[in-house]
Amino acid sequence: MSGHSIDPTRLLGRLARLGAIGRDQEYWLVRLAASDADKLGRDQFVSWLEAAGLEVAIDRIGNIFGIWAPEGVSDKAPLMLGSHIDTVINAGIYDGCYGVLAGLEVIETLKQAGFSPARPLVVAAFTNEEGVRYAPDMMGSLVHAGGLDIETALDSIGTDGSRLGDELKRIGYASDREPGFLKPKAYIELHIEQGPILEREGISLGAVENLQGISWQKVTIDGDANHAGTTPISMRRDAGHAAARVITFLRQRARASDTPTVATVGCMAFEPNAINVIPSRATFTVDLRDPDEQRLREEEGALARFLDTLSAEEDVTISVERLARFEPVRFDAGIVTSIEAAARARGLPCRRMTSGAGHDAQMMARIAPAAMIFVPSKDGISHNPKEFTADADLVAGANILLDVVQALAGKE
C-alpha cells in the first residue's frame, strides 16, 4: 500500500452532521426516501461533493453520483463506491450514510494525495434503499442495474399515498440522466454489520462473500365487522385473530428449525380499528430471509400452505401481494480476497461472512463484480437510535476501503 490514510476528523464530523439532519419533534431521525428531510440530507451531501471538486450527476430515479474522472482515464469504466442516505423511521446515523461518506472520504483523500487512478472513481448515494415509504427497497440501485423499469419505479405509490416521481420532482432530485448511464468496472460497499457477529467474536472487519435472499409479501385478511358484545365466539369471522395466528405460526416455525431463516411481521393495520367492533380486515407485511434460495422457497411455501388452512379454519378471505423478492447473492471472490489482504496488511482481524440485510451491493452485483466490507455494530442493533459503531472501527473500515480502491484502481 502507498501508506495513505483517510482523515478521521473529516469523516466522523460529516457522519455526525448528516445524522443531525431530518430530526422530528421527538428528535427521531427520519429521512424517508424523497421526503423533505431526505432533500435536506441530499443537499448537504451534494455540497460536500462540490467542495471536494467532484462532478455531481443525478439520474431520473434520483441516485446521486460524485465523479472524479482525471484526464486520460475519463473514458474508462469507473470504480464505484457507495450506499444510501435515506433512513427508516427513528433510525441510527450509520446505516448507509457510513458507506456513502466513507466513499467520498476515500476519493477526497486520494485526490488530495495526488494519487493517479487508472480509471474514474465514483461515490454513489442510491435512492430509497430502505423501502419504508416506497416498495421495493434497494430501488435506486435496482433501477441502476436494470432490474426495475424506471417508469414503474417512478409510479410507485408510497405508504402516504404519494407518487415517488412527483416527490422526487418536488424536492428537486429528478433529473434527465437515464439510470445506469455509469457502468462500473467494480462496486464496493462499506457498511455497518447491523448484526451481532463481529462484535461477539471481537473481529473488526468482515469480508462479505454472500448475502441472504429476501422475500417481502403483503397479506390482507378479510372477515366480518360485527358487534364485540353480542357476537358469540363461534359466529365470528375475526380478521385480527387470523392475523395474530400468522404471526405466532411464523415464530413457532422459526423457533422449531435450526436454519438461519428469519421471519418478521413489521407492519400491521386493523379495520375499522374500533374497540367494540370485531376487525373486518387486517393488513400486514411478512419479511422472510434466508441465505439459501431453496430454503427460502420452502419457507414461502409453508406460509402459503398455512394461509390456506387458516382461511378455512377462520372462515376468512386471504389475499397475498408480493412486494419484493431477491435471491441470495454471491459476491466477487477477487474483491473479497483483496479486502482480506488489505486487512492483513494493516494487521486487522477479518472474517468472511454472510450479509443478513439487503444492500445496494446485491443489485450492483448484477452488472459488475461487487463485494462489501462490514464493521461491527454494538449489540447488533440497527434501524434504531441505539445503532452504534466505535470510531476506531469506522476509521479502520474506511482505511481498508481506501487500500482496496488503490489496489483495484491503481495504474495497470
Added chain:
Amino acid sequence: MSGHSIDPTRLLGRLARLGAIGRDQEYWLVRLAASDADKLGRDQFVSWLEAAGLEVAIDRIGNIFGIWAPEGVSDKAPLMLGSHIDTVINAGIYDGCYGVLAGLEVIETLKQAGFSPARPLVVAAFTNEEGVRYAPDMMGSLVHAGGLDIETALDSIGTDGSRLGDELKRIGYASDREPGFLKPKAYIELHIEQGPILEREGISLGAVENLQGISWQKVTIDGDANHAGTTPISMRRDAGHAAARVITFLRQRARASDTPTVATVGCMAFEPNAINVIPSRATFTVDLRDPDEQRLREEEGALARFLDTLSAEEDVTISVERLARFEPVRFDAGIVTSIEAAARARGLPCRRMTSGAGHDAQMMARIAPAAMIFVPSKDGISHNPKEFTADADLVAGANILLDVVQALAGKE
C-alpha cells in the same frame, strides 16, 4: 290499551333519512361523537323535535332532550325514552337511531291523539354512546346519571387528539344546562338486539331483564426495534409477536370455556410500523364482557396473569390502562313485566333476555327504574352496513313502546 298505533311511514322515513346523513366518500356511515357528521345528524333530529312541538333542551355534555310537558303535570318527574344517534365507523342505520326516533314517534303519536299523560314525556339522544372517538362509551348517559364528572368528560381526548368539550362547542351542541337536570320517573330504551337470538328463535320481541358487564382495557407492549434481516430470532424483543400471543390466548380461553364470556381485540397499532423493522411497540384494546360480575373479574385476572408471563417470556414491558368498566346490570322487573303484557295484548311472541351490548339504559338504571325492548337483528349483525331489521319488526317494537308508555304514564 287505547288502540293507538304509531305512524309506520313517518318512523321508517325518518330512520332512512337520518341513515343517509354522515356518509363519507366510500358511502360509509360515520357519525362519530361531536364530529361534523354528528352535527348534521343532531340538526336533523332537533328540527324534527321542533316540528313535533316539543321543547328542545341541551345540556353541557351535548345530550339532546325533546320534552312534552302538558299543563298541570309539568312539575312531575318525566317518563324518558331514548338512546343515541352517534355511530361507529362504517355503521348500520338502526343502532341507537331506532330507539331515539321511535321515542319521538311515540310521543308525537300520543300528542296528536290527544292522550293526556300523568307526567311529562321526554325523548333523549345521549352523546357518545359508541365510545369510538372518545372513551368511555355511553358517556352522555353516564354523565347524566352522575357516574362521571362533567369536567372530566369534557376533557376527554379523542383518538384524533381533539378535546370533546372543544368539539361540542365547535359543532354548537355545548349548552349551560347541568347534566342530570331531568330526573326521570322511569326510562325505557327500544333497540335492535345486535345479536342472533331473537331471529334464530323466530321471536319478534325481547324484554331485556339484564345486561352483561363490560371491561375495556388498553394494553401497550414495548420491545426493541431492530433490523428484520440480521437479528436472530433468539435475540428479538418483538412487541408485535407478543401482542399476537395475547389475541390467540384470549381466543383459546374463550373457546375452551362454556361461559358466555366474549373477548375482542378491536384496535391494534405497531410502531415504527415498517416492513423491515421488528416492532418496538404494539398498542391494542381488549374488550371483555360477561353477564356475571364474578366471571368477568376472573377473566380480567386471567388476562393480567397471562400478561405477566408474556412479559417475562418475550422480554417485553407491558402496561395496561383501564378505559372503561361497567358491572352487569339488572333492569326493573315491573317494566319488564309490562313489556311482556303489551306484547301479549298485541299477540306478539316475546322472550326475556340478556343484553350483550352496553346501552344508555344501563346508566339510566342507576337513577331510575329502567328496562329495554329488543327487536330482531338479521344474522345478529351490527356495527356494520349489513345491520338490518325488518320493517314489520321495527313497527311492532315501536307500538310495544307506545303501549308501555301509555301504561306507565297514563292518568294515575
